[in-house]
Amino acid sequence: MNRFAFLTLYRSLTRHRLYAALNIGGLAIGIAVFLVLGLYVRFETSYETWLPRHNQVYLVQTVWNMPDSPFNGAYPNTMGGLLEEMQADFPGLSGTRINNVGATVLRGGIGTAEDLAWVDSQFFDLFDLTMLQGDGARALAAPSNVLIDANIAHKYFGTTDPVGQTLTLNIGAGTAPYRVAGVFAPLPRNTDLKFTMLTRIPKGAPQGNEDWWYRWGSTSVNTYLRFPDPAAAKAFAARMPAFVVRHGTADLGANADKTMQLTLLPLADHHLTPAGREMASVRQTIVTLGIVGVLTLLIAIVNYVNLATARAGLRAREVAMRKVLGASRGTLVRQFAGEAILTTALAALLALALAELGLPLVNAAAGLTLSIPYALVVPALVVLAIVVGMGAGLYPAVLLSRFPAAAVLASARSPGGGRTGARLREMLVVFQFTLATAFIIGTFVLVAQTRHLRQADLGFARDGLIVIKSGAGLSEGQQSTMRDAIGGLPMIRSVAMADTAAGGFGNNNANNIEIPGRPGEGPSLREIVVGRNFFTTYGARVVAGRLFDDRHGTDDSNGTKGTENRAIVINRTAVPMLGFRSAQDAVGKTVGKGRPRTIIGVVDDMRFFSPHVPMDATYYTYWSRYLGAPVITVRYAGPMDAAMDAVRATWRKIAPEVPFDAAPADQDLAKLFAADDHAANLFTIGSVLAVLIGCVGLWGLASFNTSRRVKEIGIRKALGASSRDIVRLLVGQFLRPVLMANVIAWPLAWVAMRHWLAGFSDRIALSPLYFVAATLLALGIAVVTVLAQSLRASRATPAWALHHE
Amino acid sequence: MIRLENIQRRYVSDDVETTALADINLEVAAGEFVAIMGPSGCGKSTLLNTLGTVDRPTAGRYLFGDRDLVALNEAELARFRAMTLGFVFQSFNLIDELTIAENVELGLIYRQDSGGDRKARVAAAMDRVGVSHRARHFPHQLSGGQQQRAAIARAIVGEPKLILADEPTGNLDTENGQQVMDILTSLNAEGATIIMVTHSPSHADIARRRINMLDGRIVASLARAI
Structure with a gap:
C-alpha cells in the first residue's frame, strides 16, 4: 500500500462516517464477543x-460396571490404600494420593474449618507447587508438619513469620499440634484441586477408616500417578485388569475386572470429564460457547464482506481511474486487502476496548474472573486482523479489481457486482440470519430450561430449609442435644438428620435388592438413611402407604442386623424398578431375599442432586438414634437470617469445637445449576450481540441497495406506484432472505437444542413455540431495520429521483 | 506512431451480439491532433478505450511504435498506460478522497517515479493548467472547469506520448470548454499527440484531422488544411 492508499482509506472512513461506524463497529463487536468467549474457553481448558x-x-479412575447400578460410570476416586498396593506390585511407581479430609483449626476453643488435604511424601514429584517459604518435599517427610498457603498464613499469623509456628488441627478423629514447615502460593483459579493446607497421609489405614481403607470397591481418595511419557502410562494401564483380579477378587468377587476397572485420565483432562452418570455438561457448554464465539465473528466477517462488496460499486469509478492511470490488478488487490486489514485492525483495537469495558459485566453474569492477558491477546489480535482482513477483504478486493475500466468509465451507472454480486449478498444475509435466528431459538430454549430448573418441582419445598453440613463432627450425645435444642427454637418448625440432604451432600450408597421370583441380584437402588421427622421436614408427598412412625416399632432399623427384615419407604422411580405395577401395588410387599425389606410407603421423587444426573430409584431406612455422619436439615418460618443466627448460636453453645457449616437449601441447590445459569447468560449475551451485528449488516445493505435504486423508484412512481407499493417492494425484498434463513435455522436449532437438552435429566419439552417466536422476532427486527430507509426512499419525489445518479 | 489493423470489438451478452467496432484501420502519426466524431453509439468511446488499452479488441492488431499491444498481458498493459498514456474524461473522474495535487500525482506513483521528481512534475503540471492554487482542495470543492483542468494536469504530468480525451468539454460551459481546448491545442503545439472524441464540430475543427464514425466503422477521415 502506498501513502495515497492510506490517505484514501482514512478520508473514505471519515467522509462516510455511518458506513465506517457500521463496518468497524460490527466487526469490533464480533471480535469482542470472540475474544471474551475465547478467554472463557481458554480458562476452562x-x-x-x-x-x-x-x-x-x-x-x-474407578470405572464401575454393575448391573442396573445407579453409580455406573467412571469416578475420579479410588480405594484409600490403592497406591500402596500398586507400589508393592510395581516398584518405582511414582504417585501420590490427595485425600481432602478437611481440618478444624482450633484456637481458643473455637474451631474453624479449613481445606486440608492428606498427601503422600512424593506429592511434590507430581504437583510441583510454588513454594514461597520452606522446602515442600522435605516438609512432607515428617508427619507432624503442615504446609499452608499464603492466605492461611496471613489469616492465622498475620505478618509474623509462619514457618516454625504451631497450629492445633483436628483431622478426622484426633487433635494434635502441627508445625508449619512451609508456605506455598495459593492455587490459581483454574484448578480442581481444593486445598489450602497439606500434611502427610498416615501410614496404613487412618483411624476410623480401618473398615474400608483397603476394601476394594470403596472410593475415598484421589490417586495420581506419574509416568515419563504416554506410552509408559498406556503400558501401565494395560496391566490393570490383572492387577484388579489379583487384589480385588476377594472383595469384588469373581469377574472383579469386569465389575470394576482402573483407568488413567491425563490430569489436564480431568476438569472436562464428567464423573459417573453426570452428563458431559461442562465440555458441552465450552464447545457451545466456543462455537457461539466463532460464529459471531463469522457473522461479523460476513457483514464486512457484504458491506464492502455493496460499497464496491460506489468505488468502481475510482478503481477504473486507477487502472487507467496504470495500476495493475495486483496493485489494486493489495490496496483493497490492505484497506481491509487496516480496517480490521481498527476494529480489533476497538474490540479490545469493548472487551475491557464489557468484561466486568460478563464476569458478573457468568460467575467468572476473566481478565485480558495483553501479552497474549495483542499478538493474537494482530494475527486475527491479518487473517480476518485477508479473509474479509479478499473477495471485495478481487471483485473491485476486476471491474472493467472501459465499461465503468463509459457507463453512468456504477456496477454493483452484477446479478452475481446481488445474489451473493442475499446469500450472505441468509447465512447471517440463519445463525442469528438459530441463536434466538437457542436463547429462548436455554432461558426456559434454566428457569425451569430454578422453578421445577423437586418433590419437596425448597424454601425455608437450612442444611447444616458439618454434623459429622458431632458425638452421639451432641447429636440428640443439638436436635432437641434447635427444634426448640421458636422459629424452627422441625429438624431432621439423614446421611444425605438437598444439594447432594452426604453419602452415596447403593444396594442390590433381589426381586422375589426373579433370578439375579436385582436392581441396585440408592439407600438414604434417615432419622426422625425427615419426610415432614422436607414436606415429601406420600403417593401410597405411610411414612416412618415411632408408633410402629418395626419401622426403626436401630438394633436390627442387615439380614433381618427392615421397613423401607421407596420413591416413585423405584416402583417399576422393583417390578411393581403401581405405588399401591408396592405397599406391604417384601423385597430382597437374604436381606428382606418391607415397603411401607411410596413418596414422590425428591431431587437432591444435580439436574444433569438421572433421578435415582431410592429406598429410605429409618434409624431413630445415632447416625454416623448426619447432614442436618432444619425447616424454619420467618426470615432466614434470624433462623440462621439462632441455629448458629445454639450450635456454638453445644459444640463450639465443631465448625458450623450451613447454608439455605435453595442456595445449595442453586449451585447445582449455577454453571448452566452462567452458560445461559453467556450464550444470551453472545446471541444478542450476534443478532445486533446481523441487523447492522442488514441495515447497511438496505441502505446501499435503496440508494442504488432511487432512480428505479422514481420510474416506478412516475408510472403510478404509491409510496406504500414502494415500501412493500423494498421491505418484501429484504424479508425474503430472512424468511429463507428461518427455514434453514429451524432444523439446525432443533438438532442443537435437542442435543443440549439431552444433557439434563429434568428438562423442558422442545416446543414449536420457541421456533415461531424466534421467527417472528427475527422478522420484526428485519422489518424495523429496513423500514425507515424504505419509507424515506418511497417518499422521494419522482422528478428528483429520476435525475439522481 | 499508432497503427490499428482490422480492429474488431464485439460484445456478447446473453443472446445479443453487438458489434462496437468493425474492421477499423487507422494510422496516427506522432504530433497529430485527431478528433473522432459521430452519433451516439457509433463506437467512438470504444475506439478511444481500445487505443487506451482499457478495452481489448476481439480481433486485429494494435501497433504502438513497433510493439503489438494485443499480445501484452494485464500487468504489461498497466505499465504501458502508466508510462505512455494520458487520459481526459467528460466526467473528469477525479478520485474524491484525494486532493487535486494527490490526484495529479497518482499516476506517477504507479510509474514508481521518485518522490522529489514527482513533486516537481506535479507542480509544473498544475501550473501549466492553472490549478496550482487549488492543490490542497478536494475535487468537490472545485468548479467543473477547474476539475477538468486538474484532470488534464493529471493526464500530462507524466509527459505521455499520447493523450486520449473523451468528450473533454462535454460537461463544461462554453467558456470553460474553450479554456480546455486552448490547453489541448497548446499541448499539441508543443508536440503532444492527441486523440479526442467530441460532439462539438467547432472543437473538432481545432484538430488537424477529423475522423467520422458510423455503426462501428470509420466512414471518413478528413485532414484540415493548415
Whole structure:
C-alpha cells in the first residue's frame, strides 16, 4: 500500500462516517464477543496446565460396571490404600494420593474449618507447587508438619513469620499440634484441586477408616500417578485388569475386572470429564460457547464482506481511474486487502476496548474472573486482523479489481457486482440470519430450561430449609442435644438428620435388592438413611402407604442386623424398578431375599442432586438414634437470617469445637445449576450481540441497495406506484432472505437444542413455540431495520429521483 | 506512431451480439491532433478505450511504435498506460478522497517515479493548467472547469506520448470548454499527440484531422488544411 492508499482509506472512513461506524463497529463487536468467549474457553481448558509436569500426571479412575447400578460410570476416586498396593506390585511407581479430609483449626476453643488435604511424601514429584517459604518435599517427610498457603498464613499469623509456628488441627478423629514447615502460593483459579493446607497421609489405614481403607470397591481418595511419557502410562494401564483380579477378587468377587476397572485420565483432562452418570455438561457448554464465539465473528466477517462488496460499486469509478492511470490488478488487490486489514485492525483495537469495558459485566453474569492477558491477546489480535482482513477483504478486493475500466468509465451507472454480486449478498444475509435466528431459538430454549430448573418441582419445598453440613463432627450425645435444642427454637418448625440432604451432600450408597421370583441380584437402588421427622421436614408427598412412625416399632432399623427384615419407604422411580405395577401395588410387599425389606410407603421423587444426573430409584431406612455422619436439615418460618443466627448460636453453645457449616437449601441447590445459569447468560449475551451485528449488516445493505435504486423508484412512481407499493417492494425484498434463513435455522436449532437438552435429566419439552417466536422476532427486527430507509426512499419525489445518479 | 489493423470489438451478452467496432484501420502519426466524431453509439468511446488499452479488441492488431499491444498481458498493459498514456474524461473522474495535487500525482506513483521528481512534475503540471492554487482542495470543492483542468494536469504530468480525451468539454460551459481546448491545442503545439472524441464540430475543427464514425466503422477521415 502506498501513502495515497492510506490517505484514501482514512478520508473514505471519515467522509462516510455511518458506513465506517457500521463496518468497524460490527466487526469490533464480533471480535469482542470472540475474544471474551475465547478467554472463557481458554480458562476452562487450562485447568491444571499451570503445573510444570502436568502432562506426565494421570488420575486413576474407578470405572464401575454393575448391573442396573445407579453409580455406573467412571469416578475420579479410588480405594484409600490403592497406591500402596500398586507400589508393592510395581516398584518405582511414582504417585501420590490427595485425600481432602478437611481440618478444624482450633484456637481458643473455637474451631474453624479449613481445606486440608492428606498427601503422600512424593506429592511434590507430581504437583510441583510454588513454594514461597520452606522446602515442600522435605516438609512432607515428617508427619507432624503442615504446609499452608499464603492466605492461611496471613489469616492465622498475620505478618509474623509462619514457618516454625504451631497450629492445633483436628483431622478426622484426633487433635494434635502441627508445625508449619512451609508456605506455598495459593492455587490459581483454574484448578480442581481444593486445598489450602497439606500434611502427610498416615501410614496404613487412618483411624476410623480401618473398615474400608483397603476394601476394594470403596472410593475415598484421589490417586495420581506419574509416568515419563504416554506410552509408559498406556503400558501401565494395560496391566490393570490383572492387577484388579489379583487384589480385588476377594472383595469384588469373581469377574472383579469386569465389575470394576482402573483407568488413567491425563490430569489436564480431568476438569472436562464428567464423573459417573453426570452428563458431559461442562465440555458441552465450552464447545457451545466456543462455537457461539466463532460464529459471531463469522457473522461479523460476513457483514464486512457484504458491506464492502455493496460499497464496491460506489468505488468502481475510482478503481477504473486507477487502472487507467496504470495500476495493475495486483496493485489494486493489495490496496483493497490492505484497506481491509487496516480496517480490521481498527476494529480489533476497538474490540479490545469493548472487551475491557464489557468484561466486568460478563464476569458478573457468568460467575467468572476473566481478565485480558495483553501479552497474549495483542499478538493474537494482530494475527486475527491479518487473517480476518485477508479473509474479509479478499473477495471485495478481487471483485473491485476486476471491474472493467472501459465499461465503468463509459457507463453512468456504477456496477454493483452484477446479478452475481446481488445474489451473493442475499446469500450472505441468509447465512447471517440463519445463525442469528438459530441463536434466538437457542436463547429462548436455554432461558426456559434454566428457569425451569430454578422453578421445577423437586418433590419437596425448597424454601425455608437450612442444611447444616458439618454434623459429622458431632458425638452421639451432641447429636440428640443439638436436635432437641434447635427444634426448640421458636422459629424452627422441625429438624431432621439423614446421611444425605438437598444439594447432594452426604453419602452415596447403593444396594442390590433381589426381586422375589426373579433370578439375579436385582436392581441396585440408592439407600438414604434417615432419622426422625425427615419426610415432614422436607414436606415429601406420600403417593401410597405411610411414612416412618415411632408408633410402629418395626419401622426403626436401630438394633436390627442387615439380614433381618427392615421397613423401607421407596420413591416413585423405584416402583417399576422393583417390578411393581403401581405405588399401591408396592405397599406391604417384601423385597430382597437374604436381606428382606418391607415397603411401607411410596413418596414422590425428591431431587437432591444435580439436574444433569438421572433421578435415582431410592429406598429410605429409618434409624431413630445415632447416625454416623448426619447432614442436618432444619425447616424454619420467618426470615432466614434470624433462623440462621439462632441455629448458629445454639450450635456454638453445644459444640463450639465443631465448625458450623450451613447454608439455605435453595442456595445449595442453586449451585447445582449455577454453571448452566452462567452458560445461559453467556450464550444470551453472545446471541444478542450476534443478532445486533446481523441487523447492522442488514441495515447497511438496505441502505446501499435503496440508494442504488432511487432512480428505479422514481420510474416506478412516475408510472403510478404509491409510496406504500414502494415500501412493500423494498421491505418484501429484504424479508425474503430472512424468511429463507428461518427455514434453514429451524432444523439446525432443533438438532442443537435437542442435543443440549439431552444433557439434563429434568428438562423442558422442545416446543414449536420457541421456533415461531424466534421467527417472528427475527422478522420484526428485519422489518424495523429496513423500514425507515424504505419509507424515506418511497417518499422521494419522482422528478428528483429520476435525475439522481 | 499508432497503427490499428482490422480492429474488431464485439460484445456478447446473453443472446445479443453487438458489434462496437468493425474492421477499423487507422494510422496516427506522432504530433497529430485527431478528433473522432459521430452519433451516439457509433463506437467512438470504444475506439478511444481500445487505443487506451482499457478495452481489448476481439480481433486485429494494435501497433504502438513497433510493439503489438494485443499480445501484452494485464500487468504489461498497466505499465504501458502508466508510462505512455494520458487520459481526459467528460466526467473528469477525479478520485474524491484525494486532493487535486494527490490526484495529479497518482499516476506517477504507479510509474514508481521518485518522490522529489514527482513533486516537481506535479507542480509544473498544475501550473501549466492553472490549478496550482487549488492543490490542497478536494475535487468537490472545485468548479467543473477547474476539475477538468486538474484532470488534464493529471493526464500530462507524466509527459505521455499520447493523450486520449473523451468528450473533454462535454460537461463544461462554453467558456470553460474553450479554456480546455486552448490547453489541448497548446499541448499539441508543443508536440503532444492527441486523440479526442467530441460532439462539438467547432472543437473538432481545432484538430488537424477529423475522423467520422458510423455503426462501428470509420466512414471518413478528413485532414484540415493548415
